[in-house]
Amino acid sequence: MTRELPATTESPFAPSSPFAASIASLFSTTLIVCAIIGVGVTVAIAYSLVRFRARPDGDEPPQVDGNRKIEIVWTLIPIAIVTWLFVMSIETMARSDPPADRAPDLVIVGHQWWWEARYPSGLVTANEIHIPTGQPLLVRLEAADVIHDFWVPQLARKMDAVPGHPNFFWISADTPGVYGGACAEYCGAQHAWMRIQVDADEPAAFVAWQAQELAPASAPLAGSPARGESVFRDQACGNCHAIAGRGFDRHIAPDLTHLASRNTLGAGVAENTPAELAAWLRDPQAIKPGSKMPDFKLSDANVDDLAAYLGALR
Numbered sequence: 001m002t003r004e005l006p007a008t009t010e011s012p013f014a015p016s017s018p019f020a021a022s023i024a025s026l027f028s029t030t031l032i033v034c035a036i037i038g039v040g041v042t043v044a045i046a047y048s049l050v051r052f053r054a055r056p057d058g059d060e061p062p063q064v065d066g067n068r069k070i071e072i073v074w075t076l077i078p079i080a081i082v083t084w085l086f087v088m089s090i091e092t093m094a095r096s097d098p099p100a101d102r103a104p105d106l107v108i109v110g111h112q113w114w115w116e117a118r119y120p121s122g123l124v125t126a127n128e129i130h131i132p133t134g135q136p137l138l139v140r141l142e143a144a145d146v147i148h149d150f151w152v153p154q155l156a157r158k159m160d161a162v163p164g165h166p167n168f169f170w171i172s173a174d175t176p177g178v179y180g181g182a183c184a185e186y187c188g189a190q191h192a193w194m195r196i197q198v199d200a201d202e203p204a205a206f207v208a209w210q211a212q213e214l215a216p217a218s219a220p221l222a223g224s225p226a227r228g229e230s231v232f233r234d235q236a237c238g239n240c241h242a243i244a245g246r247g248f249d250r251h252i253a254p255d256l257t258h259l260a261s262r263n264t265l266g267a268g269v270a271e272n273t274p275a276e277l278a279a280w281l282r283d284p285q286a287i288k289p290g291s292k293m294p295d296f297k298l299s300d301a302n303v304d305d306l307a308a309y310l311g312a313l314r
């Protein structure tokens with residue numbers, strides 16, 4: 001089964017934050033410097049090969065043995081270039097990774113194979129991380145199981161998520177939009193489906209999003225959705241998943257309180273449509289083999305009711 005990646009740009013060469021911009025600028029400068037050196041060396045070698053190649057008449061070029069001036073010059077020039085690149089790297093490190101000088105604005109936890117985001121407001125969500133534009137946020141990055149790596153190239157530096165050793169980095173977005181990213185450290189079977197979506201909202205829109213996501217889930221409508229909640233309870237889905245306001249508060253797997261407000265399922269593996277949600281519930285292992293969500297062998301009626309219940313969690 002081939003699946004389309006979410007339509008997001010994620011080139012490190014299109015930075016949208018001061019942190020990412022400083023890294024992109026260092027990369028471009030280094031690339032240009034190295035390209036000039038590479039072209040210069042290649043041209044000099046090519047010229048020498050042609051100009052001084054062995055000729056039938058045995059005409060040898062003059063043999064030079066040692067020249068202090070030239071040696072000093074071709075030692076000093078590389079030292080100057082390397083020193084310049086070193087100083088620029090130090091400056092970039094300071095700009096892209098300033099000291100973590102306050103309590104984190106956001107806690108992100110890498111799990112096999114999804115991302116949990118916790119806000120100081122108490123909001124917990126998964127995989128689709130909203131941030132307000134124009135505001136640097138300090139992120140505390142953790143891992144629940146193995147080493148992951150959080151990388152949203154347009155917004156922040158790359159950072160390892162190490163179990164038992166929180167790391168800190170800054171993230172921000174200059175303009176509203178959806179920024180893609182992915183786990184950048186091999187972490188097991190579904191490493192490739194550990195995608196990240198950062199939604200940068202205008203500050204007012206972010207406040208509205210946060211308020212909506214903080215609200216507990218409302219009671220399901222009678223009929224299929226209500227039956228779906230019974231299936232959710234009976235099948236012990238609540239042993240791993242939280243649905244705030246409905247008596248489910250375990251945070252081992254993604255929080256589902258507002259599942260229907262998210263764009264994708266399974267950390268980007270499928271679009272969040274009723275058909276895909278039902279397919280996921282019918283057999284998650286068919287869509288994301290190795291996923292920690294087992295195939296519960298639900299009946300078609302149970303799948304429909306559960307999809308109706310979860311699909312209404314806006």
Ligand code: CUA
Binds near residue numbers: 110148149186188191
């Ligand atoms: Cu998580 Cu690779």
